[in-house]
Amino acid sequence: MPANGDVAELLQLSEESNAALLRGDADRYFALAPLADDFTLMSPFGGKPSRAKQVAEARQSLRQFFKDGTLSVELVQAYSAKDLVVLALIEWVRCAVGGLPAQDWQLRVTLVYRREHFAWRLAHRHADALGPGITLEHAAAIARGEYA
Template identity: 50%
Template sequence: MSVILGLQLAEGKDMAHRDATAADVAAIVERCRLANAAFMRGDMKAYLALISHADDYTLMAPFGGAPSRGFDMSGERLEAMARFFRAGKTELEVVQSYTSGDMVVLVAIERQRAEVGGLPEQDWSLRVTLVFHRQGAEWKLAHRHADPLVNEISLEQAAEIARG
């Protein structure tokens, strides 16, 4: 076995023509766990050292609104995010993972407490779906969908949110 970027590869297999393995999923889960912890602490440098975003990355943010495209890596944007997220403590609970060829999908709950947007520390747990796509030797985050509905809400509450 060879190891590239923390992922074990079967000898003689072309990475671009190899299905995702259990070792790939385990490595992605660990990187997500560490990256989310860094993100919620406001450590964007550590986050970006662990997670690469695909050029066609899409985000459905937990605060709603239209999906965004691309990941803004400008210094200004990263500094703003670093100020927005503070003192986070996190756990990653993987509910299910799926693989197909060069794709890995994680369905998870990010259980976390943090100071977000200047608010006092509170529970900011999210339900997330993460889609990774292998590009060459690297697994890149292609899509993230997150929502704060970890705790069940009533039909009336959902209707109120849907009305805006």
Template identity: 45%
Template structure:
């Protein structure tokens, strides 16, 4: 496997939290197995992405990025489509490097009608 196709690895501290883009409970910790990383690499087959930073904040040992991940690709066997996400990333300085301690993402890059938002908030949307 060439370096361009190796799974991306990122260190996360033990107190890392994730609010995933598809909703649900906040997840804590991040310690995927090699098998899970390989499975994720197969699920996200192809695509391109760029990070558009809307705003950044730094105070002491904390940094926050408010951004939009503009991306498209073939995911889970779908056709190539827009998979852009609004994201908030919180980093904490750990010695001479920065750790990602929190990620909140959602797919609401494109505005949705109020009634659909109400249904989603109420848990009334069935897949």
């Protein structure tokens, strides 16, 4: 079973890697948080999940997508097993995204790390911008595709 030190290490790694990405430093992000070959990403913007190959191929565009970001992280819960750690987080972000002016983002994030050959790899990331909460009616409109 991973020690509490593994959880603390992965929490710090997550914060450092995501902070780098939000500054537009995709190379540092991928160096700090290598992806598992079967990695999946469920983006905070919705849509179909992305796979490791798609995310790796998007490295150049990721350098331009995020600008001048800052990040702080709140650990909600951590779960660990022999070679698996799951972190449930709130990411507090201030960032310019996709050409929009800088703004605050509160993301609910789930990260799944898997140990492969003595090294931790990021196997899954799911994030959504629902931290502040939305109404049932707003959620229903999104589910109907009215905001697509």
